[in-house]
Amino acid sequence: MTILVTGSRGRVARTLIDLLHAQGRPLRAGSSDPGALDPPGGVPAVRCVLDDPGTFGPALAGVSSVFLYAARSPGSATAFAEAAAAAGVRHIVLLSSSAVLEPGAADDVLARGHAAVEAALRAGPVPATFLRPGDFAGNALQWARSIAATDSVRLPYPDAYTVPLHELDLAEVAAAVLTSPEQYAAPAYTLTGPQSLTFREQAEIIGAARGRAVRVETVSPAEWKSASAIPSAYADALLTSWRTHPSPLPTTPPLTPTPRPFTTWATTNAPSFAPTTAATP
Template structure:
């Protein structure tokens, strides 16, 4: 095993990057975070924090100076991908990209949408960049429940949601990060891609009911139409994201979720269940 000791984490203030920083060993590695606003980043003290913006290539050289391996989260516009990757390839040797299950033949993952097109572009450019690469392909994050259901659950006992019968295999971001840390620290994963899911296929209804049982509350879970959902959206999702979620759920009706054992193979522990995730985040569902 080759230990990489200079790692740059992007998306460090987000779900996965933040977890990676808290799981990366504090010694034996030089860990740097690229953030847009260091003043509010609130990152652990062993992390060197530098200001950078993936859409502003001139800010990247300083962040990349002396870096071996980059963890890349890309949520910025597609037109900024090529210039950023050019800078990354000039400095780094390896890249681990947080992608999605773009090649998995399950309808939940095969609907066209702008986020998918952008991830395909990032992958294409990485593959021709000369960098050694690893693609991580997690399915739905359990953490989506915080944005999707917590506002309704904090406000009362009724949760209104479309496509309640559709199953997914929600993955705990701690498990995505655990795999990411191993791929960042070990050269053996170059040229490989890993589809990561939670351990169980659970319908959206079952996921909401699990949160209710963790809270000790009996939630009234009501199926609503996609049209009602779109008109009731309290603005927590951009409408194009809502639209592609609806397309993915509609396509996945009647199919069990796609489940892999990759997390357990990497960590030696079973992937965390949605019940564990909900228990860990119960406070965020309480008023």
Template sequence: MIVVTGATGNVGGNVVRQLLDAGERVRAVTRSPDTARLPRGVEVVRGDLAEPSTLTGAFDGAERIFLFPVPSTVDSVAELAKASGVRRVVALSSSAAADQDDNPISVMHRTVERALENSGLDWTFVRPGGFATNTLSWAPSVRAESVVRAPYPDAAANLIHEADIAAVATTALLEDGHVGARYELTGPHSITQAEQVQAIAAALGRDVRFEEQTPEQARRTMVEYLPAPIADILLSYWAGSVGVPAPVLPTVEQVTGRPARSYPEWAVDHAEDFGAPS
């Protein structure tokens, strides 16, 4: 039995499906089992990582878990997992965990990693950089107007497909030899924001326009759905990425044996989100 927390998320949902494809018994932990829409054959239980008391019994009979990062309760969750017989944890982390500054993203993931390092569990950290799914924030304007409004069209990123993050996590759950690894993950190429919009247009088979915003205009929009410090971190990152190719790592292929999916492939996989017919 393998337990997947954050089982309805972009990465967790893919971990569930990939484990099922591998013939594993899977227990999915979600705050809302009635609306989870998880695949047939999954044992679905209610639990909230922010409230460890709701996880009583969730880890029983499991030796391995996929853990979504919640820093405020990670110590309690790790203790409960260990007491339930769990031996190995594969945690969703971030490349920001390697940074030594005090920005909120780095602090969050370092907190989770340090807690697991001290937990007595065997651990593996999966550290993706930018998620391709972050660009789903463009979907409403693409559907409505065939336009993307964003700053820094020439800012480059190494965006990774969520299915590849899940593939590395799934491999670490299923195979020996990954304990103590910190897997830094990127997509297979550096791609600018303007090129991302071109990839979305190609996936949809219609024109999509990039309309450049000033950083101030972008920030006003971003703080409607992101905490202001996170918006500032993203804007600073984009500003520093203009004209600078993003580093690309071969980790996905090294761990899983197959190349990482490109951003154009991701755009095809998510064409319906941007308004293509189903």
């Protein structure tokens, strides 16, 4: 009954591994670079590269369930599902995205890939459940360097709304679906945090958690894109999403007993935003 967790260097996968290990579940951590992993004691790390089917056999040997993280293409998802079926895997839980449900998803670079991978697994030989989170609370870590150095963050749409989801809530849902599939029989679950917040409100919450206010400076989309390290097509998709969400977004019914608000995430991660000596009083 071993569970393979792919993408094990990611925040969600690492959190999931810790949860499953604490439950005493037999585990295997998969990564393109297993030597870089530091899993809990007794959890083996194996090489699993979704673009390299040659790594699938050893990673899937003796595995009953898989947490599939960031399948790169429908072709790689199809090959992985076929290898999983041959290895006797009975269930795949895919980390997808709620972007697949947005209007115009077929033309959106962020949604299109997720939708194609879902379709490949849906047609594949192993039953699959799709987890569709929206925005992660951890996305705010992209502001950490600026906030720590200048007490400010520069945003193109500071009053755009998101519904930030705590990564631990997502990991708890993934663990529940992996270990109790009979209780989670829906083909897909859309997951949000408990509160719809603007970026400005999130910055205020971070300021309160770090004990020092955060200024929000509005910049043009072009300025933000120029300063961003995000590939152009993805940056454009994000800008479009933010521009089209000027009002509070709906939340989904929680699948965890006590969904964590953004305040909880900000308090835990406050050290990442701690002022540096360069910060202006």
